[in-house]
Amino acid sequence: MFASVSSPSGLWRDLAVALVALFFGIGGWFWTQQFPARAMLWPNIIFITMALIGVGYTIFLLQRTLVVGRRNADDAKPIDEAMDEETPSGKQRLILMSIVAITTIGYLFTFPLVGFYSATFLFLIVVPLILGYRNSRWIIGYSTITALLLWLVFGLLLNRSLPAEFFL
CATH class of the missing domain: 1.10.287 (Helix Hairpins)
Known part of the structure; x- marks a missing residue:
């Protein structure tokens, strides 16, 4: 594994x-x-x-x-x-990890405003890019599938309301 x-x-x-x-x-x-x-x-x-x-x-x-x-x-x-x-050097690693931590904190504050699914989709695109992954098809596919699975589980299966999307 x-x-x-x-x-x-x-x-x-x-x-x-x-x-x-x-x-x-x-x-x-x-x-x-x-x-x-x-x-x-x-x-x-x-x-x-x-x-x-x-x-x-x-x-x-x-x-x-x-x-x-x-x-x-x-x-x-x-x-x-x-x-x-x-x-990356030690200083570069610290900067990289700080940027990812700030992005995560930004995500936690953003999804009540933007909506859970949209913010999650964007977060799952931004973090791999920050970490240096460049396979855009993999990143978009992973982000899309994860957001859809979250919607299926919480929205349809469990019927739980999450922060509404900004476009709805």
């Missing part, structure tokens, strides 16, 4: 995604606490699951880094040769 995790140069991108899932799950859980008691069960389950996935994936990535680091300790090259040109 996790065999296709990025190389060490993409590890920071994967870690950023895991942390976004974690913080989005925690933020969403706090947000759902203002819901009426009868309407908060499924959103709570989804946000708690998202946070747990973020924690699990973060632990997996950190453990993988330690194992790979130990395995490659004997084959280590000098730092200049080992550096990948695409690997």
Whole structure:
């Protein structure tokens, strides 16, 4: 399942995604606490699951880094040769993670105004672009399918109202 995790140069991108899932799950859980008691069960389950996935994936990535680091300790090259040109520096990583965190916070404040499905669709397009993914067909497809699944589950199946769309 996790065999296709990025190389060490993409590890920071994967870690950023895991942390976004974690913080989005925690933020969403706090947000759902203002819901009426009868309407908060499924959103709570989804946000708690998202946070747990973020924690699990973060632990997996950190453990993988330690194992790979130990395995490659004997084959280590000098730092200049080992550096990948695409690997962001520590300052670049901090900036990237800060931008993703700000985007996530912006999403939480935007969807009551724009609508849940529209804001989610846009958020799922913007975050991969920030993280460096450039396969536009994959990004659009993933965003569309996720927004449609959320609509099917919450709008049709559970008949739960979410923040209305700005165009309705």
